[in-house]
Amino acid sequence: MANGEGALEHALRWREELWPGVPVVFAMLDATQLEKLGQPADVTGVVTKNSLTGAIKAARAVMPGLDTIVLVGDSWDRQALFRHWGMEIPAATAGLTVIDLVGQKMSEIRKRVAELPERSAIVYSGVFSDGEGTYYPAATAMEMIAEAANRPIIVGTEALLAAGGIGGYGLIAAEIGADAGRLALRILDGEQAGEIAPVVWEARPLFNWKQMQRWNVSASDLPEGSEIRLREPTFFERYRWQSMAIFATLFLQAGLIAFLLHERHLRRDAEAEARKRMSELAHVNRQTTAGELSSSIAHELNQPLGSILANAETAEMMLKSENPDLAEIGEILADIKRDDQRAGEVIRRLRSYLTRTPFEAKEIDLNLIIGEAFKFLSMQASARNIALYLQTSPGELRIRGDPVQLQQVILNLVVNSMDAMAGLPYGRTVIGRTELNGGSTVEISISDSGPGIPPDKLAHVFDPFFTTKHQGMGIGLSIARTIILAHKGRIWAENQTGGGAAFRFILPLGA
Structure with a gap:
């Protein structure tokens, strides 16, 4: 060759x-x-x-x-x-x-x-x-x-x-x-x-x-x-199998991410629907509580209205005299104005409590919210011969939450405590407290001097439709727990060493 x-x-x-x-x-x-x-x-x-x-x-x-x-x-x-x-x-x-x-x-x-x-x-x-x-x-x-x-x-x-x-x-x-x-x-x-x-x-x-x-x-x-x-060679040509593995992994990850985003969307829709249902149920619960307190509310309104009527009649008689005492009439008008404002405040608190609103978180002072709730229940406590005390932490306790729903939690807990002491002949006391807990959270407690909670039922008091009342619906404490969880908090019940029950919940402080 x-x-x-x-x-x-x-x-x-x-x-x-x-x-x-x-x-x-x-x-x-x-x-x-x-x-x-x-x-x-x-x-x-x-x-x-x-x-x-x-x-x-x-x-x-x-x-x-x-x-x-x-x-x-x-x-x-x-x-x-x-x-x-x-x-x-x-x-x-x-x-x-x-x-x-x-x-x-x-x-x-x-x-x-x-x-x-x-x-x-x-x-x-x-x-x-x-x-x-x-x-x-x-x-x-x-x-x-x-x-x-x-x-x-x-x-x-x-x-x-x-x-x-x-x-x-x-x-x-x-x-x-x-x-x-x-x-x-x-x-x-x-x-x-x-x-x-x-x-x-x-x-x-x-x-x-x-x-x-x-x-x-x-x-x-x-x-x-x-x-x-x-x-x-291109990157794909040089590392063909590795590139295919990478693309397959990315494709699977993209599919998984899309699936998770879809699930997240469904979950958010479900959570929104759940919050809507909870808000509606909470509104029903507030109406029920308002109905139970209607006699006290009527009594609280009758006092300023009766005072207004008496002052108006007195002023009318004084004006018929030949030389009416204008200074005294002025004092009477001031009393009428004060009683009118008192009645208006009762109506304002009742309207705020019964308003149907969606969950709306905003910056609020927890001491102010609890004070409003205790004022709202003061006449009910007085009618039941119950001493109502509130001990708040000094200064403001700024948190982010829904004021109406948090006020509902306080009302439910206080009303439950008052109902639990209905059989006591005397010594009926409900004490509310707020205090800082470690600088990042605040603890709220509602304690009473009643008989306490039976130990076998202590773990079930927040279960839906669980109640010890003859005419209770068993949703008040369940709603309270749902509201506290929605505020990223925690709630529990315990029996006190000296007698009576205490309900406590913790909420995170605002930024």
Whole structure:
């Protein structure tokens, strides 16, 4: 097997002496070179077709408006693969300016290619010597020239792409060698070499992706069927399985997040609906409590109204006298105004307590809210012969909450304490306290002097519909717990050491 014209000539010259009767398979031989050998007997191989015309076509593709071709290589008589290009120059370069650097020294070539005109391209056939006694492979010389060149370099073999060539119609040595190997196997299988027609291998358009980026050449500008080599793989191509795993993980995470967001949306809707139902149930509970306190409320209103009536009648009688005492009448009018304001305050507290409002958290003073609730229940406690005391922490206790609902919790707890002491003949006392608990929370307690809570029922007092009253609904304490939990607090019940029960709850202080 002979690779190239020189090897084939050597094999044919010495075949009769060294290898008589042995067939020859050649590769890397141009058609004109084979014709020159005169069709030797018992020889076949791979004939390559790689013309200068193809190199010019590639140069026009990578350099729009091409007007100058620069020929770089050893002298044509020293060329092996591209010797025939020297004969093709006139026809292939018609209409173009030709700068001939063939056979020049390396130093001169590097100097000239660094100063080439703008619309020019270099056609490289192969330099094997610097002209001053140094020899090297064509790829090494190619690298030296590419380093200095200011224009793209057209090459004719695949091996020169990595050395700095932008591409061209190139020969692929591995494929040509494979074709030659297949021909040799046919001969080894018994076929006659002289009867096997040579395989014609035409150069294919091959281009260097890195050089295309350097010279801003688009793939759409290349000849049809071009193959782009040395392309840097994308991240996905380089790490395909890892990327697929990452994308799969992200997809699953996105699906999980979407599912969780959907569930969160449903939960928020459910919580909003639950708060709405709780607000409605709490309003019903407030109406029930107001109904239970109606006699006390009526009594509390009757006192200022009766006083207003008595003062009005007195003033009317005084005005009928000949010399009415205007100063005393003024005092009477002041009393009427004060009693009117007192009745109006009772109505205001009742209206505020019965107002149906959604849960609305805002900055409030807890001491003020509890004070309002105790004032509201003062007449009820007095009618039941119950002593009602309130001991608040000094200063304001600022929390964030709903004033109406928190006032309802206090009313429920105090009314339950008063109901629990209904059977006591005397000593009925309810005490409310507020105090700071560690600087970040406030503790509220409602304690009484009643019989306490049976130990077996202590754990169930906040359960819905659990009650010890004969006519109770069992929702007051359950609503109270729901309200405290909605305020991010905690509520519990306990029996006191000295007797009676105590209900306590903790709420976070405002910022």
